Amino acid sequence: MGDVQVTYTDIRETRTLKDQPELRKQVLRLREKGKLTRDDLKGFSTVVKGVSEPVRRSLLKEDSKLTAEEARIIDAELATPEEKERAIQMLEREKSPDRVRSLVQVIRIMEREREIPIELVSEFDVGDIVCPRCGMAFHLIHCEPGGSHKLEEKHD
Numbered sequence: 001m002g003d004v005q006v007t008y009t010d011i012r013e014t015r016t017l018k019d020q021p022e023l024r025k026q027v028l029r030l031r032e033k034g035k036l037t038r039d040d041l042k043g044f045s046t047v048v049k050g051v052s053e054p055v056r057r058s059l060l061k062e063d064s065k066l067t068a069e070e071a072r073i074i075d076a077e078l079a080t081p082e083e084k085e086r087a088i089q090m091l092e093r094e095k096s097p098d099r100v101r102s103l104v105q106v107i108r109i110m111e112r113e114r115e116i117p118i119e120l121v122s123e124f125d126v127g128d129i130v131c132p133r134c135g136m137a138f139h140l141i142h143c144e145p146g147g148s149h150k151l152e153e154k155h156d
Contacts, residue, residue, distance in 0.1 A: 004034050013041035026060050044068045051075040058088045
């Protein structure tokens with residue numbers, strides 16, 4: 001892929017990042033470099049916005065071999081930043097033309113190396129919440145370990 005002219009449509013597809021202009025610029029720069037197709041922009045922007053910093057940093061590298069879906073899974077399934085970074089490093093190393101490993105294979109290798117299971121994040125559906133101010137609906141999810149929470153915007 002070569003250089004691509006960024007269009008208004010490309011900018012519109014990244015509107016999920018409108019409140020994070022620097023992040024939006026990075027995503028559009030990847031589009032400009034031809035690393036993302038127009039069809040990829042909306043989903044990629046959503047994933048980039050939702051993942052943790054170590055995963056986001058890797059996903060935004062120009063030479064990253066990590067896909068948006070792999071980034072989403074790594075961020076959701078692995079509990080610690082160290083485990084996330086290790087999985088990303090292994091995927092980056094293993095994704096060569098003659099040797100491609102799946103994310104599942106990488107996680108199994110990590111478990112064998114540690115000889116203890118990797119602590120996976122468990123999510124519990126708490127239910128829907130409606131903002132009393134604007135009426136926007138969100139889905140509340142409780143995450144363990146750590147007792148953190150995340151809100152997902154509901155789209156009808």
